[in-house]
Amino acid sequence: MPRYKHPRKTWQYSADFKVKAVELSHQEGIEVQQVAAGLDINPFMLSRWRKEYREGRIRPDGRKRVDVMKEKKAPPAEELKELDRLKRDNARLKKENDLLKKATVSGGSTSERFGFIQAHGRELGVRYLCRWLGVSRSGYYAWCKREESQQSRSNRDLLKKVRQIHRANLGVYGSPRVHQALRREGISVGRKRVERLMREASLIGRAGRVYRRIPGIERFYERHRNIRLNQPAPTGLNQQWVADLTYIRVGNEWRYLAAVLDVYSRKVIGWSLGSRKTADLTLRALRHALRVRTPRPGLIFHTDRGVEYGAYLIQNELGRHGIQPSMNRPNQCTDNAHMESFFHSLKAEAIHGVSFKSEQELRVVLSSYINQFYNQKRLHSGIGYRAPAEYERMVA
Structure with missing residues (x-):
């Protein structure tokens, strides 16, 4: 096998270093992941050291780590807490940035805000969203327990009918034709309401793209004129x-x-x-x-x-x-x-x-x-x- 000139260096941590890392992870309010991140080690490695420490297999012996590199110093608890606070602030800012992209509802009605919280509460947190949208948590939970409004039930039933018409016509109808189909069935509804329900349900009609071709030189047939040009619209079949x-x-x-x-x-x-x-x-x-x-x-x-x-x-x-x-x-x-x-x-x-x-x-x-x-x-x-x-x- 070829001989490597610069083999990869392996970290060999001293027992003192391991004991200090374990003791630091046992401090109140400090988690294993925080200590591991501060020491730049894998959390699973620190968990193994904690187990070996409980079993008595790791004891401080004063030996130094065998490596040409300097041994890492364990950061103090205050520094770990500050690092944890910065991570939480970064996560909060990321949430707010995501909300700015989603929260066009922030200027809507209270029901719309509650609906937004219901849709994203599991992901972003109900308490945080209520505070951010300026509504109370008690009001939100009362809204969740409230019976569905008549308008909401009407919209749900109408959307079910819209889906049936859209599916029965090969999915090609847009809102104008769906609206006319509803009228033909005796359902009186506004065109914009149909548009809104289809938009919210992601139901769209199929439309072709516009293709433009470069016209070539065509032969002009003088004997064939456009006699429809000055004719009125037909008033019957076969005209x-x-x-x-x-x-x-x-x-x-x-x-x-x-x-x-x-x-x-x-x-x-x-x-x-x-x-x-x-x-x-x-x-x-x-x-x-x-x-x-x-x-x-x-x-x-x-x-x-x-x-x-x-x-x-x-x-x-x-x-x-x-x-x-x-x-x-x-x-x-x-x-x-x-x-x-x-x-x-x-x-x-x-x-x-x-x-x-x-x-x-x-x-x-x-x-x-x-x-x-x-x-x-x-x-x-x-x-x-x-x-x-x-x-x-x-x-x-």
């Missing part, structure tokens, strides 16, 4: 349809979703999923919509300016059914805001944060979201917080 496509990651590849939506009811009436972004994909979605609906000639079919919708296959199909094609103005993606809104909701509520391993897995999720949730249950602000299927039944 204006909008369509678009988007992309969704599956493993290390992309899949493309084309969809058709009725502007009047916000219902998705046709969609198609494929591995290639082609006119065939958008044609399948259009034919799906035509099988579900039987529109009269004159229907406006609005899309963006992509080649998938300007292709002959799409334009020929539209002509066969007497449908008028309409496209966005150049660099004006908001002309197709209804479809952008649908894709935004879809990705925020069902796609983001989910890893799809196969196209079939993605297809199942899309079918469940579009056919069962979005069309049948999801409340839409643009149609008076109703579901598309319900709205169509109302106007039928």
Whole structure:
């Protein structure tokens, strides 16, 4: 084995030193941990010395510690007490610093202060918190024994209902839609109260991030204009349809979703999923919509300016059914805001944060979201917080 030039030095404490340490730890008001900290030794070592001292195995013999370093001197009891006081002051300051971060309730009502003490009393001490928040301990303990108020019971029952609605709608509803869902069930409650209860319970809706892409040079199709621009809002079904496509990651590849939506009811009436972004994909979605609906000639079919919708296959199909094609103005993606809104909701509520391993897995999720949730249950602000299927039944 190699020979070390500077081996580690080992402390060998003399019996006198051990006896003094043990006797110091036996003084009234002094704890083993304090003595160990003052002498810079491990508390377990001092506990072992105390045991050996009781058994008579350690006696003062006048020997000095075998080491080139000077023997440590045991600090006096006064110094240990001062060290202990400084540690307590440091712990108190740390508590106050933590309180400053938490105690936005310090300016609230007495009940809010009592609630704060109840939440943090075990950690920081009831007596200390009562003094710091300016309330009496007797008042706090009386508050703890008091029966729950009617308002508190009402909030608890309402929060239970809010949780049910939030969970039943896949956890995507924020406070506006939860508020509308409560009203539909006959529960009269303020919007801000719902906001507060959801915020306190950490219930949040899902929202997508805003992505910005650098637009490329797109071909301008003079023959396709935005005929929706000067048209009034539709007054019935099958007057204006909008369509678009988007992309969704599956493993290390992309899949493309084309969809058709009725502007009047916000219902998705046709969609198609494929591995290639082609006119065939958008044609399948259009034919799906035509099988579900039987529109009269004159229907406006609005899309963006992509080649998938300007292709002959799409334009020929539209002509066969007497449908008028309409496209966005150049660099004006908001002309197709209804479809952008649908894709935004879809990705925020069902796609983001989910890893799809196969196209079939993605297809199942899309079918469940579009056919069962979005069309049948999801409340839409643009149609008076109703579901598309319900709205169509109302106007039928």
